[in-house]
Amino acid sequence: MxxxxxxxxxxxxxxxxxxxxxxxxxxxxxxxxxxxxxxxxxxxxxxxxxxxxxxxRSAAERADVRLAAHVRLTQGKLNPAYLYSHTSAARLHGLVFLRDSALIHVSCHSKPCAQRLGTGVRAHFIPVPEHDRLMLHGVPVTSLERTVIDCARILPVEDALVLADQALVLGADRRVMFERLKGMVGYRGVINARQVVELADPRSESVAESRARLLFHQENIPAPVPQWKVMTHLGQRYLDFAWPEEMVAAEFDGMVKYFGDKPTDRALYEERLRERHLMELGWRFVRLTWSDLENPFEVRRRIKAALRPHTASRGGPNRLSPLSEW
Missing domain, CATH: 1.10.10 (Arc Repressor Mutant, subunit A)
Known part of the structure; x- marks a missing residue:
């Protein structure tokens, strides 16, 4: 060498x-x-x-590298023949995917030759109005709103909802998305896109919470309130999902919660302490993991069982509380 x-x-x-x-x-x-x-x-x-x-690198990081390599040949060019769209625009906007793909998506003004686009690039020949275009760090991309719609037209609802939730957090306007969809009647995938925009919620704080919300919807589980605030004697605490009238909460146990910046034993201790304070107020918990989301029937059974009227045994001031029965 x-x-x-x-x-x-x-x-x-x-x-x-x-x-x-x-x-x-x-x-x-x-x-x-x-x-x-x-x-x-x-x-x-x-x-x-x-x-x-x-x-x-991971699959996601390798996909980042492929897109970055493609972008290097586009960056700084005046009036490029295409702009990055769909999942490539989502990646450039900084959105996190449920399932990643290295395929690069561009939307073209005209039909450029395949050789100029390179391998592993999918060209979309659909109109992108000026108000749906922007320059992001010198790179032409679709707006957040248009990116969500385009992704929702080609991805499964679950994958698209994960992106839409994040886009709302970053400032995407749901009203703008509905307005854009009005002008796309008859486009392929527009029905899925409309459903995704309707279900999107910026209160989801992780990919797992977005998936869980969709599961609740698809399994006809009463819609919970995401990030429900509860005041305890130690201050405000937040529940991932809450059914306040039933005093039931669903909490997602993710790896980040227990394997993030804090030592695992410390994170576990703080989480259990938090849960104990909430249980003392009468809250009952259904704890979910990533693997639970692969078994929707079981999740529905557990949550609906928790939501049934919870009858405490009688017997004066020392009777069992709903918490004890749980």
Missing amino acids: DQHLMTLLPHDDGPWLASELDIRGISKDARRRLLTTGAILRARKGVFVRPSDTRQ
């Missing part, structure tokens, strides 16, 4: 344009040698990365 060429490479992992490597003294022939030895990889025509940037 040519160590001199290795020292000329940028210190970051890329992606780098061929022109940027030329400036650093890495000519076309030199790039060919580096490619042959595996010192660099071609992310797409004219764009290169370090091998570690693709082989040691």
